[in-house]
Amino acid sequence: MIDRTKTFDNLDGTDLEILEMIEADFDVSLETVAQKLDLSKSAVHYRVKKLKENGIIRGVTADVDPLALGLEMVAITDVSVSHEEGYSEDIGKKLMTVSGVGEVYYTMGDIDFVAISRVQTRDQLNDLIERIVAIDGINETSSKFVMEEFHDNQNVSGNLTQVGRELILDS
Amino acid sequence: MIDRTKTFDNLDGTDLEILEMIEADFDVSLETVAQKLDLSKSAVHYRVKKLKENGIIRGVTADVDPLALGLEMVAITDVSVSHEEGYSEDIGKKLMTVSGVGEVYYTMGDIDFVAISRVQTRDQLNDLIERIVAIDGINETSSKFVMEEFHDNQNVSGNLTQVGRELILDS
């Protein structure tokens, strides 16, 4: 059995509950969290601080609505690369530097990268795809236009199965 | 010319700079932001509050590292649906209810949905795909396994082109 203790950094159920609450909404007051967990405010603060120090919380960020900035168009672009050229790491980073590209995934299979991009106008979309194609080592691209997207603020901690939760707590 | 005034809610350059800073890191102190913009702390606070009220900032959230919870596997699943069944909206929402599914995009083209999921084990991945296939109206799925992902905390406000910024400010 692989030792996963270090990975989970001895998270307990209380930590998980805190993570769920502040991943959904960091504006909950310490007091609200403390009351729900029957703890003092200091104790909650102390745990949050530790979660940040350990890198379990990577940061706290404002969630900006893309539509409010006119970013109405979302594209999902499949990218294949010519495998002689450099390392995937480099190409992934180069994709991220293209204005409008927000997420890049390096995948197994026929498609090598999947990039998710947001732009305001068709001109910007054209420009973005041109910039992607211009990257050294990129072979071919194929883009899908997004009509609607579904999200929530619970992607990580609040989206575990019961089994997944136990896997963390039992380590 | 379409009137985009309402969409951008009269954002000015100062608002954009604030958004860039707090989208990257909400832990910057009011004082730091105020100094960079030559404003009082209250003025910055007032603008942030307004940005929240107007929905431009949808919320403030803790960014939890999936790896810290053992969510080592990321899958991108292309889903096609049988078009007799209900509305896409319903299927998108149902996809989101599957434990592990974090983002869903409804797209134009041969593929109808793209789902991005995170799980800890192969068993969970199997289970997840079974749950997706079991949704009424879903025809076929095809999954890619993610080897590496690239992100930053500047997906929206900090990722605009110069032209994109002007489009907002000139409205």
Next chain:
DNA sequence: AATGAAATCGACCAGCA
């Protein structure tokens, strides 16, 4: 819309279980 003062809340410290 921005300011400064007053109230409230979060961050840190020393001591304790």
Next chain:
DNA sequence: TGCTGGTCGATTTCATT
């Protein structure tokens, strides 16, 4: 090591311009 209560400093709010 993790928690408590108290203090200090930062943030939020409010009256005013």
